[in-house]
């Protein structure tokens with residue numbers, strides 16, 4: 001028996017967050033992935049709220065979930081209606097999930113002023129709805145909405161609603177910090193009081209992040225005896241979001257010794273998967289799984305982690321699928337360069353003159369506006385050149401671009417001409433693209449293809465432009481970051497210029513150059 005169960009509500013509460021939208025197919029793919037990762041419950045949606053969720057549950061029956069139980073989410077019956085006749089409750093049963101989660105009101109204020117019914121009727125709504133779902137063979141999770149606010153306003157009433165759910169046969173009483181304003185010490189105290197009052201029904205926790213305490217509050221609840229933790233991947237959700245499962249799971253498992261999932265080392269991949277599917281950028285500073293969670297920049301830190309990783313790392317990064325990265329920056333000393341060179345398979349001795357030369361070059365370029373933190377490809381080229389481990393694969397002698405905008409609604413045309421020379425052979429090509437940079441990319445590849453057919457499989461997967469503040473507007477520079485991919489491998493390259501096309505060209509050329517270096 002597990003001591004803490006993970007209940008994922010990314011597909012329901014998560015989608016109530018701004019900028020987090022999922023199609024029916026997206027939801028099915030995430031559900032499969034969550035199951036493979038090993039969460040215990042997957043809340044798929046609210047069949048009573050929209051036809052898309054009804055459709056999801058119909059399709060979800062075809063999923064072959066190996067471990068997780070699928071839950072449909074909804075509310076108690078309405079006031080003064082027979083539970084058998086409530087259409088929303090009927091839809092919950094029609095979803096045919098093994099688990100149904102319903103929420104009910106714990107706060108007397110909501111009962112009298114929002115629902116406008118009596119305390120007695122509210123308790124009957126909870127008890128009868130839970131009992132009806134249990135009678136129909138469902139495992140019923142009861143979400144006590146606004147539990148902490150309700151408890152502080154009137155503990156007797158809040159506890160009586162939980163008792164009603166327990167009497168109805170709920171398998172777990174989940175205390176919700178719906179408004180996200182409760183503090184960890186209060187959560188621990190109130191959860192402990194609930195355990196004393198209702199020791200026979202398991203307790204769960206559902207927190208929101210309005211005070212940046214959703215994870216801390218969930219941990220406090222577990223300390224007070226909660227055995228189910230609800231949350232979302234990457235903390236997506238209403239307002240500031242839900243309890244972030246990508247933080248709370250490793251805390252429970254790696255810090256508190258409570259085994260919650262079997263393959264924690266796939267956590268980072270799961271986090272990226274959900275970002276990618278929902279088309280959201282990855283949050284670099286996210287705890288545990290963020291790109292910079294184990295990135296070292298200060299020269300002293302870099303020096304120390306090379307001797308002993310745990311000197312500046314709170315866990316082994318691989319335990320959550322992350323890795324140590326060494327940032328090369330203005331702050332870095334030689335150690336960064338040494339480690340980077342070693343990672344590239346070109347080890348340098350400490351104090352080597354080449355390392356000093358590389359560092360000087362990096363600092364010069366950073367002064368011009370370059371940044372190598374996301375452009376390891378360009379840095380590798382720089383190191384290769386300094387170490388004499390570099391053969392120029394082509395000379396780009398000139399390029400020309402044009403952009404024609406028609407006023408009659410005709411699509412604009414972007415055209416690029418590129419001239420390159422490979423072993424003194426000149427190749428001149430022209431290409432159209434849906435953008436100047438795209439046209440340049442296509443023309444450059446076309447020119448090189450006869451000499452290097454393998455570049456046909458290199459793809460440009462990301463293109464980012466940043467205008468760097470100059471001291472006056474005219475001096476502003478443009479930095480372009482490009483990510484190229486081949487097979488499962490990706491690499492970033494960078495270009496800086498006063499001109500966006502030239503900056504793009506430099507990054508494009510580096511991207512292909514690096515690929516050819518690694519090939520040779």
Ligand SMILES: [Zn+2]
Pocket residue numbers: 013178206208242
């Ligand atoms: Zn919520």
